[in-house]
Amino acid sequence: GDSVTQMEGPVTLSEEAFLTINCTYTATGYPSLFWYVQYPGEGLQLLLKATKADDKGSNKGFEATYRKETTSFHLEKGSVQVSDSAVYFCALSGGYSSASKIIFGSGTRLSIRP
């Protein structure tokens, strides 16, 4: 079935560092890809999404490009802030075996040092 594999955490960076969180997926069909973020003590929020190959999702300085050839959707940010400390989940939906369900990766905890 469909699955998502993302970078193990925790990831600790200094403020203004460059961030990459790797995410790869396995799916049949043409899934949509997502990054969700969970700030401490809060619910899950959609950060960005891409619905077809070569699309780039972006929000709050974060970007991710849907790469069908490498089945990847890596999350990047050029200069992280302390307020970016959270758990980040890569996810997919809409593959032939996942349909309207969302399949989540294991999550990557990000901590940013001032």
Next chain:
Amino acid sequence: SAVISQKPSRDICQRGTSLTIQCQVDSQVTMMFWYRQQPGQSLTLIATANQGSEATYESGFVIDKFPISRPNLTFSTLTVSNMSPEDSSIYLCSVGDQETQYFGPGTRLLVL
């Protein structure tokens, strides 16, 4: 976007008891989903709740343990029955489709 509220936001329960979690959406939606997030883990889909039909449960989840109601297009409940400490988790409802899903704030459950 949809605004989703859940009640209760948190609870501490004794083993063997049951807890019903409510999910309210500010607009009519076709599909509602219930997820579990165990401590330090990712989200796992429990079931999909469509109005007017039985909920569809994922592998490893059964109706006797997690009965779900969906009386109308804006509301759903999930009951965690005969609880054990292993049921301590965050339970989240969500609405949407394969393009976008919105999540409620979650219900933090601790079973002693």
